[in-house]
Amino acid sequence: MAEMMAKLQAAEAEAEKLRSELRAQPEPPTATVDELARQKPAKPESRVDGTGGRETLFGAPSGDSWLSDGMEFLVRTQPSEAGELPEMDEEAKNEVNRRLAIGLFGTAVFAALSQISDEAPTPSKPLFFYLVPLVKIRELLRQAESLAEDGYWEELSTVCNQISRGNDPKGNLFAAAAYLDASQEVKAKAIAFDFLELLEKIDYNKYFENMGAVSGAKAAEYSKFSKRAAAASASKLDEFLALMDREQLDAARSQVLPPPPEPEPEPEPAAVEAASGGEGGGFSGSYGEEE
Secondary structure, X not given: OHHHHHHHHHHHHHHXXXXXXXXXXXXXXXXXXXXXXXXXXXXXXXXOOOOOHHHHOOOOOOOOOXXXXXXXXXXXXXXXXXXXXXXXXXXXXXXXXHHHHHHHHHHHHHHHHHOOOOOOOOOOOOHHHHXXXXXXXXXXXXXXXXXXXXXXHHHHHHHHHHHHOOOOHHHHHHHHHOOOOHHHHHHHHHHHHHHHHHHOOOOHHHHOOOOOOOOOHHHHHXXXXXXXXXXXXXXXXXXXXXXXXXXXXXXXXXXXXXXXXXXXXXXXXXXXXXHHHHHHHHHHHHHHHHO
C-alpha cells in the first residue's frame, strides 16, 4: 500500500511540473488574416531514398490496370457462370468416384468404430461359447481370401454377411477378451479393434459400391486389395486366439473343424513276410520250370 501511495505522489509531482512548464512558455504571436494569407506553406525536406512512394504504398496511379489484370489472372482458368465445365473422360470420372468412395468409406468406418464400446459386460457363458463363432469366422476368412483372389464378388459378399451377421464378431471378441487378466485384456481389445477395421475392407461390393462393375486391370487391383484385407484379418484373429486358454480353444475347434483322418493301420509283420515269401517261391518255381 505504501508503495502505491508513493507512486501516486510521484505522478502528481510530475503532472504539476509539466503544468508549470506550460505556464512558463510564452504565448505564440498572433497574426492577422492578411499576414496568414501571405505566408507560404512549409516545404517538405528533400528525400534521397525514393520518390515518396511509401505514403502511397497501397494506392495506385491513375490509369493503372493492376486490379483488372489480377482479376483476369484469378478467373482465367476458372469456370464462369455462363460457361460450362469441360466434360471429363470416363477414366477421370472413375478415379474421382473411387477417391470419393474411399473417403466416404473411411469416414463411415471411423464413425462406426467410434461407437464401439470397449466396456464389455461380464460374460454370462463359458469362454468356449464365445470361441466357437470366432473359430467359424477364421474358417470363413479362408473362403473369403480364395473368393477375392478369383474375383467372385457375389459369393464374397455372402461370406462377409455370414461373418458379420451370423457370428457377431464384435460381441464375441470383447466377451472372450473379458476372460483375460487386465494387461492381456487391453492387448486383446486393441487387436479386436484392428480386426474389425480390416474386416470392413474385405467386401468389394460394400467398399466400392459406387464404382459399379469393373474389369481388366481395375478388377485385378480390387481383387488384390480384398485378398490382402482378408489375409490381414485372419492374421489378426489368429493373434487374438493365441491369447485364449488352449484347452477352451481346442474344444471350440473340435466343434467347428472336421476331425483329422485316422491313419491307415500298418500291416502286421507276419503278413508282410508271407507275402514276400510267396513272391519269392513263385519266382524260383517258374525259373526252375524254364530250365
